[in-house]
Amino acid sequence: MSTPQGYVDVRDSWYYILHPRPAYIIVAEANGKTNFMAASWVMPLSEEPPRIVVALDKESYTAKLIVDSGVFSVNVYTVNERDFVYSAGTISGKDTDKLSLLGAKVSKNPATGIPRIERPRPIGVIESRVYKIYGDVAEDVYLVVGDVVAAYADEKLFNERFGWDLRNTKILLHAAGRGFTTNSYVYVARKLI
Amino acid sequence: MSTPQGYVDVRDSWYYILHPRPAYIIVAEANGKTNFMAASWVMPLSEEPPRIVVALDKESYTAKLIVDSGVFSVNVYTVNERDFVYSAGTISGKDTDKLSLLGAKVSKNPATGIPRIERPRPIGVIESRVYKIYGDVAEDVYLVVGDVVAAYADEKLFNERFGWDLRNTKILLHAAGRGFTTNSYVYVARKLI
Secondary structure: OOOOOOEEEOHHHHHHHHOOEEOEEEEEEEOOEEEEEEEOOEEEEEOOOOEEEEEEEOOOHHHHHHHHHOEEEEEEOEHHHHHHHHHHOOOOOOOOOHHHHOOOEEEEOOOOOOEEEEEOOOOEEEEEEEEEEEOOOOOOEEEEEEEEEEEEEEOOOEEOOOEEOOOOOOEOEEEEOOEEEOEOOOEEOOOOO | OOOOOOEEEOHHHHHHHHOOEEOEEEEEEEOOEEEEEEEOOEEEEEOOOOEEEEEEEOOOHHHHHHHHHOEEEEEEOEHHHHHHHHHHOOOOOOOOOHHHHOOOEEEEOOOOOOEEEEEOOOOEEEEEEEEEEEOOOOOOEEEEEEEEEEEEEEOOOEEOOOEEOOOOOOEOEEEEOOEEEOEOOOEEOOOOO
16 A cells, blocks of 8 residues: 555554544343443434444344344443443453443333433433344444434433533543543534635 | 433434534545545444445435445544535535635545545545445435545554544544534543452
């Protein structure tokens, strides 16, 4: 490859170019087992119909529960919960009870039957029903496409027009390894022409 | 839907729950025409093979150029370039020459033939070759899966172990509408157990 002057080839850690990005907790439950994991490879896919995509390690226990149950939630945190989210991302729930280890509590939305984290309290939740799972698009990863069936945010921190109130909301963003960061205040862009 | 206490149902602007997130410029060229657009619905998909996914409005001119050429790049900016990125996201290149309107310059990597922005200078670039385009997963949106064929970052701002040096790098993040933000410094997480 010819790398332009002033740049360094970063082929081995290329995905860090697309970080920092929000770090979430994904929750799922199937056959009486509940688990959750950290994930930042999550994004909106389409506004209408409301759909998201999530990239999940095929070996992860949460991915297995999503495949089995067909539902999951995406839980949004502030930077204050970085230790919880980091820990959730480094412990497997396959052979341990991650919930009690981390002091977390999961509840189901009675209207949808979809589990979310209740404690530590997320500032936003998207509940999703699997629309399609692509298992052949990457060797180790499922590309999960989900319909958004419910979406709610902390009433003190979010408004429908501007989204999060960034003066008062410090969204958790994952940089690399143990490194997290958060947003600063708002910069208002103007049109150049 | 039953919204838990302390939360507000945000079904109409649900995707803002997943913001702020990095805002990029996507560049493509086909049949002698070059164009670019702003996008923040972009993420890594798999580490090995290195793959990314991008959600693109089917009607966008850049999406058409990607379908025709099979290649594109993702260009990363700092918050200093918010006016450029915002403007790139609000002007269509279909009937105008967006490059000259915005004073931008595009170059091709001689080794790969893939176009990137040269000016205003991005701090990082991922060059990608389309692996697969899913046109049936959302009505108005292509889900583009691309192989990463080159990845390079500003040699002063990035290192392979920690990614961006967040003390000195202010990544552009899109909040909502004209509102952008950037990262703060690094918080180091610790394991709870």
